[in-house]
Amino acid sequence: MRTSRGLLLTLALTPLLAGCFVAGAEGSGSDAEGGSAGRLRVALAVPPVQALSPYSNDATVLSKLSVAEGLTSLDKNGAAAPALAKSWRQTSDTTWTFELRKATFQNGTPVTAESVVNALGHADAAKPKPRVLSDVTLTAKADDADTVTIDTKAVDPVLPLRLASPALAILSDKAYAKDGTVSPVGTGTGPFKITKLTDKSKAALDRYDGYWGGKAKASGIDVTWIADGTARANALRGGDVDIAEWIPTAQAKLLDAKTRHEVPSVRTDSLVLNTGSGLFTDPALRAAAREAVDGSALVDSVFGGYADPAQGLFGPAVSWVTDKRVEVTGRAQAATTAQVEAGTKGKTLRLATYTNRTELPEAATVLQQQLEKAGFTVKQDVREYTRMEADLLAGKYDALVFSRVTLLDTGDAVAYLASDYTSDGVYNIARLKDAKVDEAIKAAAEEGDTTKRRQKIMAAEAEILRTDAVVPLIHEKVVQGISADVEGVLLDPRERSLIDVDTHLK
């Protein structure tokens, strides 16, 4: 009697179990054909948040996997290069004309000026607006079938750079639903088209044979999102994937040297000091903190060698900065240890950082010791980023160990400087209000000539560093895990590209 009851129970549960795994197996639907030659298996780190909508975090996935393209793209030096537009020229301060190349969407329809106007119009109307369009208003119109004219409300010298942003990818009309959602499934123009997206865990991509730049060498891509860094490294080591991005520094040493590829990243980690309230309103104390802190101590320890000591706000990943660096002058005299102790009497330095990047809490602990040596009394506050962002913006901390992308989606450094260091910057955690800094950033923003603009950016960097509102610590490096069987993976400091037409299995 009892056994038969157990048996019944087992029988009743079997379909349930099977059902669960069928759902899972469907997700890996391409597993069956995964063995077929030429499909790349990729583990990405950040699971999709909005079903791969280009107006969200997911935009970079579209460019990393060569699914969608914009009018332009960025070349190695960070300059605009042709993509769907084969050429462009500036006809007036606020008007640009783009000539389209002959290309087709992945559903077979041709890319026309109308479809470009439509795509840019949707991006402009999106709510909330994509970050790349937050400081510009543009209107696009179709001159003829393959010419698009874009007008900007104010002068925008970096428009071609802006258009390379994955958020401004050109998708076919079918991608844009009435309710404002955008689906890149089968609507892009790139060499790979998404055929299936399973929740936040898997996606399957096939080669798009009609790509204007020729057929891709790989027949398809199977994407798995693995949020945990150790699990990503394990997947690569266990041979479950061919490419695993962002291997944490703690795991990098475990990878075979042949599969470990380091790329300088445009991320700079720095100590941001709150100039608006608390201890660090005093420039002498800020200077003392700057002198006390030694970012190079973090390079070999916390970052396991996968970082460069800081040279300024912009690191070696921004290729043009090296010969344009402006010397910082006019800094405040640093307070001595005795002065620090006297000046901070009874006050603790509230040092914040967040857990989202595993290295930051470790870095904060090293910095705490360095600051204490200089006479500060330090108390840490470490939380998940979203749990403290409001407090950060409200100036509730004295210092923050902060990891920041210095080239935002415009690919232009001014956007970062303006949002983080101008007196009306929306991301001004340092609460810096300095007329000279504002002026220098404004001058850089208005400059149209590339070389001069870069010079002015570096001048603004020096102005910012002069205030000691931010102490750059290190420039991060990203470790990409790439199996020895794969050739042609793009190692992009901006983390925008990874796989293109030439990437393939040996």
Add this chain to the structure above:
Amino acid sequence: MSVTSVGTEAGSSRWRVGLGRLAAGTALLTAVAMLPWLSGNDPALTVLRARSADQDPTPGQLAAVREQLGLDEGSFTHLAHWLGGLPRGDAGTSWVSGEAVLPQVTGAFAVSFTLMLGALVVTIAVAALVSARTLYLGSRRRLHRGSGAIGVAVLAALPKFLLASLLATVCGVWLGWFPSSGWAGPASMVLPALALGVPSGAMIGGLLDQALPAAFNEPWARTWYAYGFAPGRVARHALRRALAGVLPQLLPTVVALVGGAVAVEKIFNIPGLGRLALDAAIAQDLPPLQTATLALVLLGVVSGLLIRALRRALLGPALRDGALPALHAPAPSRGRFTRWAAVACALALLALVTGGLLRDPLHVDTAARLLPPSAAHPLGTDALGRDLLARLGHGALRTVGVALVVTAVCTLAGLVLGMAAQVGAGLTEVVATMPAVLAGLLTTAVTGPSAWGAALAVCLVGWTPYAAQAAALLEQERASGHMLASLSFGAGPGYLLRHHLLPAVLPPVLRNALLRLPTTVLVLASLGFLGLGEQPPTAEWGRLLSENQPYVELAPWTVLGPACALVLLSVLAVSGTDVVAVRRSASVRTS
């Protein structure tokens, strides 16, 4: 508690239990629904952040999000709207992704539920192994010494995430026996089920092992043995008798893994409900969080009913008619080994603490990073070159102190709620499946980040195992013949409590609490990311384990030390109380 009106009382109590469930579930869902408004964290900002990390939080952008989500309408409008959609099978759309919530939650639930069933199988297997000796010897009346609780304490003290990391590395990467991550078929279920099931199995097995001698000590067992019944038959019935008290533990221990296995889900990249709820909670994405909470509440209630039915089936009419014999353990006689183990653990911990207190736990030396154990650093150094012995020693008092206080509060709350069976049962079922993170979120919403917030949060959900256990044991005790005898002699409630109820309930609950001590340490540390608990760089055992987890393979000693300390603590607690219990019962006998 009158015996005459059993029928009507059963009817009304069923109503009251049902009402208790409804009230508890409603209260919980309402609290969750108010989270984004209570938390002081602007949901518009967290949602914007979840959608796009680089997005500038300009007032205009935040207003756009607020308008899109209708955040100004307030929590009750949203709750009503969400509830209104449920009968139509519509649980709303995610604030972050804009996609329908129900398919996501049901998918994740199915995955987590399957994983839980796998863990249940492992749990049963491990529990069977743990209690096999007692069962075998007891059914043959050769059980003269209690079995060692040490193995049980060791297994139960193993941190699940550490076990998961270890299994993923060894069996997944090195040996390649199973996939190291993913959810593609039964093979990918093996390692996570083991990681979740082994400690749970040790816990359940430990409790069963403690209850079995009492069952074998009952008159029927002696009679059956004397009549020459087959040992298997005696064993089966003793098991049936002991299981009834242990079964309710499955709810907070195994069923709760559906929502509470976040760490293991992360390590094995399993798209389960725990991760979904956590992501939703961090982004303050209310509809998925609400729906996940509802799913967990329903799961708790259904499993509670199932377990109740199973217990009724095991104990049968005896429970209803108040004709159970009392389940009292014979005077335990633990071997000398247990005593030695307790002494050895105490000495080892003492050495650890004194050795550690003489050193500096905060001194960072980036040049001495991840050094293996040596004369200078007996337990090695961590990733920042801090001495691990020092960190263990300095963390001991705080860790053990907080964990003991939390456990004491939870045990007390559990006992009280377990005795108030009718209110408590519903509440226990509803809360048992809640992940501690949810309690942490509710706590931060009310108190803000604080040092004692973690303890408070764990207390909010940590009492369920004890309440479930106490309720089950009390039900059996109340149904026992000698209670009836005491009652008819005119015993008052105070007398019953002191002489019958507490003696029956306290020892097993205490054993349970001590077996859960290491888990409590880890759960306390796991809430750190919410800003709850002591902030770094303060040394604390749970934090030591979690901050060194990435270095498991590169520098195993960084986690070995803290893990061994936890095991020592667990063994000391369990064997120590055993020794005390033996002493006391011995002194009672001689007096």
